[in-house]
Amino acid sequence: MAAQTLTIALAGNPNVGKSTLFNALTGSRQHVGNWPGKTVEKKEGFFQLGGWNTQVVDLPGTYSLAAFSVEERIARDYVIQEHPDVVVAVVDASNLERNLYLVTQFIELEMPLILVLNMSDMAHNRGIRIDPKQLSVALGGTPVVETVGSRGTGLEALKATLERVIKQGQSAPAVQLDYGEELEAELSKLEAEIASVGALAEQGKPRWLALKLLENDAEVVAAVRKMGCSSLLDAASEMIDRITESSGEDPETLITSARYSFVARTVSGAVTRPETFMRTRSDRVDSIVTHKIWGLPIFLAMMWLVFQLTANVSAPYLDWTDSLINGPLARGIQALLMLFGLHGTWVESLVIDGIVAGVGGVLVFVPVLLFLYTAIAVLEDSGYMARAAFVMDRLMRSIGLNGKSFLPLLIGFGCTVPAVYATRTLEHENDRKLTAFIATFMSCGARLPVYAIFGAAFFGAAAGNLVFSLYILGILIALATGIVAKRTIYRNAPPQPFVLELPPYRMPTPRNLVTHVWERTSGFVRKAATVILSCSIAIWLLMAIPTHAGVGEFNAVAPEDSLFGTVSQVIAPVFAPAGFGNWQSAGSLLTGFLAKEVIIGSMSQIYVGGSEAIASEDENLPTLGEEISGIVTSFAQATVLTAQEFINIIPRTINLIPVFSVPEAQFLPATEEEEDTGPLSQALMNSFTPLAAVAFNVFVLLYVPCMAATTAMRHEFGTRMMAYQLAYTIVIAWVAAVLVYQIGSLLGIGTA
């Protein structure tokens, strides 16, 4: 009997605690992916129920089963096509009326159903009393279970109910919604006709299909048309006209109203609510947070906080991860290779410079993502995210985006990778794509070192102006892209309604935070590993292969004589109109795909000559004990620095106002990172004119996001979207750089 597998589907409105229940049921036996071809998350998991291996599928949170949004279509198609053994409809007990509306649509589908009254603690706090027996009767005997997902209360009862329902042979609720005399008469006629067409059986039950035809549901109409039952469609559209004529309302409206009337009757029979209108704590919080005057400043402060968290507070751990990988880990592997007699061979170089560096490239993002996801989870679970959209919608709409686009774009100034993932908070796929697409133009932290080196070399004290202009240019290009996209590609897309629920404020639960954060971060690591690894290895290979005889051997060749140098030379002329058509620039830009700050490293290696070996031959290697204590102390230091950065958000924020200068906290003596950029500056000044330098920086700002961001893009939106972005950013960057250089030359600015 172990071979038998049951399937149950979890359905419900967004934010009712479905994921919480899902996690409680399946524990760690779960898989998170996407629904085929969609950017909507799909979660599946298993647990043992009685003797059955039971599969749980978490359907996307939806308000309805109309076929208008992607989520609704997924949920509906799944239930109709995959026939789960039971649908567990999770509802928010403190908001029963709107939640039961979705349940009526599962009743229409004639699916075996269990109703879970989650958040029963919230309902209780608000003085709402629900009689589960009454409710069950009104819903045609649907079993009703009360739970508090965040505390795990009622989980055993839910399992017991599931088991009982399965053992008894599951059946659909014994209740039908009444749509009124006139509609019912037409429905039964249509139903009879549908029942006579055998091929339609797999599209759904006859009564449900009849309803959908009267609702003029695009998907069902298309399916029926494909079956060649056009007479059925004609009959339905005649009925629609007749009903609309005689009642003054179309059937879709009448059917929706009938569902809500059924819900209202059910609720009034089974629920008692306090008479007086209670002003809840949530209302009080809301009156401050979305206040006419305080609303915007609070919003900006929140966003600033999240930005600081991802950009600065996560930095010490990022550095720690980086030094762990390039220090002890690389040394350890080197020692291991030495044991096998591979020291100094190309294998060592491949492993250290290709593989370890590649793995490092993935792992350094982990601290950033941990901070980002924690911040997002808090904002979402607390209910603030919806308010942020509420407060910002007006502004963001003027550039064709949605209030929720603000956060991802802001995070983009820290790092594009978390910015791409932050778009998950947007509801509509188009908004999600567009926001992620333009987030790359927000100048991320990794581009800053490039501007800084060039700025210092060419503009001295005025370097700040270069940096500032670049940031502004990025924002302008992002806005222009957004506006153009809305006018062109999305011109025919129906306007996205901003019909948004503002959930009550809630305290986020730590357990939920941890699962969310872990799920998403590990998802990135899994997806990014292969791509980033292959890119690192590819660049390493290019650098290692000599292109002609006599210039060196495999893995012992100067950059300009390697395949990498040749490729750079081939590409270089493309940049001539932008003023930097030398192979050195082209080559550095190529490596910039690994990560944009790498550009500076490459340039110093190419112009000045490399001197950055990890551990030179005769240096005393630390012992294992030293390594471990080194790792531990540096972790402790990173923790202290993180705390310091966290506290420093305050002075840093105050210092934004020019007249203030509050000192920042410093817990540890600053370690001077001596970076000798003198020779590099000199070399740059020799090979770039100031104008070409500006054009080069413009290109660095705009061209392809780094490979990690590209991977994130593919992870979220698929290969095609990624390819579009790569192509678009390269073209824009080139055009902008060329324009800067050519116009500047015409005007005679900075040409010498």
Added chain:
Amino acid sequence: MSSTYTLDQLLPGQSGRVTRVGGEGALRRRLMDMGLVAGVDVMLLKRAPLGDPLEYKLRGYHLSLRKSEAQTIQVDLQ
């Protein structure tokens, strides 16, 4: 006799009973799915700091609509 207004014309704290949901297609369906059908009482809670969108209370929960969306819904004042 109460005169007919649209939902965006309510003042903060004022309630109305929905008589008709206009608009069409996905938007109209979405509005109805969220419980905006004839006969339901809706109260305007507040406007966003920039004047749009608007926050309403209906069926025991809070819903935000843009002004342009609220304009498609007719109400009788209570």
